Amino acid sequence: xxxxxxxxWTHGTGYVLATLFILALAMQNLRYGFxxxxxxxxxxxxxxxxxxxxxxxxxxxxxxxxxxLIILSGLNSGLLAAMLTLDGxxxxxxxxxxxxxxxxILPLRQGMALSFLxxxxxxxxxxxxxxxxxxxxxxxxxxxxxxxxxxxxxxxxHMAQSAEDLAITDPVTGAHNARxxxxxxxxxxxxxxxxxxxxxxxxxxxxxxxxxxxxxGKAGVQTLFRDMTEHLFDVIRAGDTxxxxxxxxxxxxxxxxxxxxVRVIAERxxxxxxxxxxxxxxxATVSIGCTTRGSGDTRTDNLRxxxxxxxxxARRRGADSVWFSAGETIAA
Numbered sequence: 001x002x003x004x005x006x007x008x009w010t011h012g013t014g015y016v017l018a019t020l021f022i023l024a025l026a027m028q029n030l031r032y033g034f035x036x037x038x039x040x041x042x043x044x045x046x047x048x049x050x051x052x053x054x055x056x057x058x059x060x061x062x063x064x065x066x067x068x069l070i071i072l073s074g075l076n077s078g079l080l081a082a083m084l085t086l087d088g089x090x091x092x093x094x095x096x097x098x099x100x101x102x103x104x105i106l107p108l109r110q111g112m113a114l115s116f117l118x119x120x121x122x123x124x125x126x127x128x129x130x131x132x133x134x135x136x137x138x139x140x141x142x143x144x145x146x147x148x149x150x151x152x153x154x155x156x157x158h159m160a161q162s163a164e165d166l167a168i169t170d171p172v173t174g175a176h177n178a179r180x181x182x183x184x185x186x187x188x189x190x191x192x193x194x195x196x197x198x199x200x201x202x203x204x205x206x207x208x209x210x211x212x213x214x215x216x217g218k219a220g221v222q223t224l225f226r227d228m229t230e231h232l233f234d235v236i237r238a239g240d241t242x243x244x245x246x247x248x249x250x251x252x253x254x255x256x257x258x259x260x261x262v263r264v265i266a267e268r269x270x271x272x273x274x275x276x277x278x279x280x281x282x283x284a285t286v287s288i289g290c291t292t293r294g295s296g297d298t299r300t301d302n303l304r305x306x307x308x309x310x311x312x313x314a315r316r317r318g319a320d321s322v323w324f325s326a327g328e329t330i331a332a
Contacts (some may be wrong), residue, residue: 006063008055014104015051021097033145037091040082047075068105076118076155080306083125095122097141146234181243181251182306185300188255192293199293200262204305207285207319209248220280221247227278235269259292266322274320285320287311
C-alpha cells in the first residue's frame with residue numbers, strides 16, 4: 001500500500017468514526033432535551049461528513065490536501081465557541097476525540113498547533129467550571145493523550161521517512177540509487193522544457209574496477225567507491241545530484257548547465273580524482289561521459305543512453321579521459 005492510499009484510508013476512517021461518535025452524542029443530547037448541544041453536534045457531524053467527502057474527492061492528493069486544515073479548524077472553532085457560550089454538561093470532554101482527530105488527519109506540526117490552540121482555552125474553561133481536583137485530572141488526561149498521540153505519530157513519520165530513505169539511498173555510499181534516478185531526471189527534463197534552461201548529465205565509471213577487485217578484494221573496491229562518493233559530494237555544486245548505478249559507476253544530474261559548463265565540471269572531476277591519493281588502492285582514475293539535453297530529449301532513456309555511450313567512448317580512448325556527446329540542438 002502506498003503512502004497516499006494509506007493516508008486516504010486513515011483519513012476516511014478517522015472522519016467516519018468521528019461522525020458516528022458525534023451523531024451518537026447528538027442523539028443522546030436530543031434524548032435528554034439538550035437541544036443546543038444537539039444542534040452543535042449536528043453541525044460538527046456535517047463537517048466530519050464533509051471531511052469524508054473531501055477525502056474521497058482528493059484521494060490522489062492526500063499528502064498535500066489543504067482542505068483538511070480548514071475542516072478541522074472549523075470543528076475546533078465550533079467546539080471552542082460552544083464551550084465559551086453554552087452551559088452544557090460534559091461539553092469539555094468533546095475535546096479529547098477532537099485532539100486525536102487533529103493529529104490523525106493533519107501533518108504533525110499542524111496537528112500539534114491546532115490541538116494546542118484547543119487545549120489551552122479548554123483547560124481554562126475546565127478550571128473555571130469544575131472543582132480544582134477534577135479540573136486538574138481532566139487537563140492532565142488531555143495533556144497525556146495529546147503527548148502520547150503526538151509521540152506515536154512522530155515515531156510513525158520517522159519510520160516512514162527512514163523506509164523511504166532506504167528505498168532511494170545506496171546503503172554503502174549514502175548517495176541516491178538507480179531507483180530514484182529516473183524519477184528525478186524526468187522531473188528535471190520537464191522543468192528544463194518548461195523553463196528553457198539547459199540540462200546536462202554525467203556518466204562516470206571507475207577505470208579497471210574488476211582488476212582492482214581481484215587485487216584488493218571486494219571490500220577494498222567498496223571502500224574506494226564510498227570514498228569516491230564523498231569526494232564527488234565535495235566537488236559537485238549545490239543543486240546537482242549524485243546517483244550510484246552499480247559498484248563502480250556514478251551518474252550526475254546538473255540542472256541549468258550548458259555544454260560548456262558540463263565540460264568544465266567533468267574535467268575538474270576527472271583531474272581531482274586522478275590527483276587524489278585513495279585509501280587501499282592508492283591511485284585511481286575514471287572515464288567520464290557527458291551530454292546536454294537536446295530538443296528531442298523528452299525522456300530519461302535518451303539522456304542516459306547517450307551519456308553511457310559517451311562514457312564507453314571515453315574508456316575506449318584510454319583510461320582517465322572525458323568525452324562529450326552532443327544531442328540535437330535546441331531551437332531558440
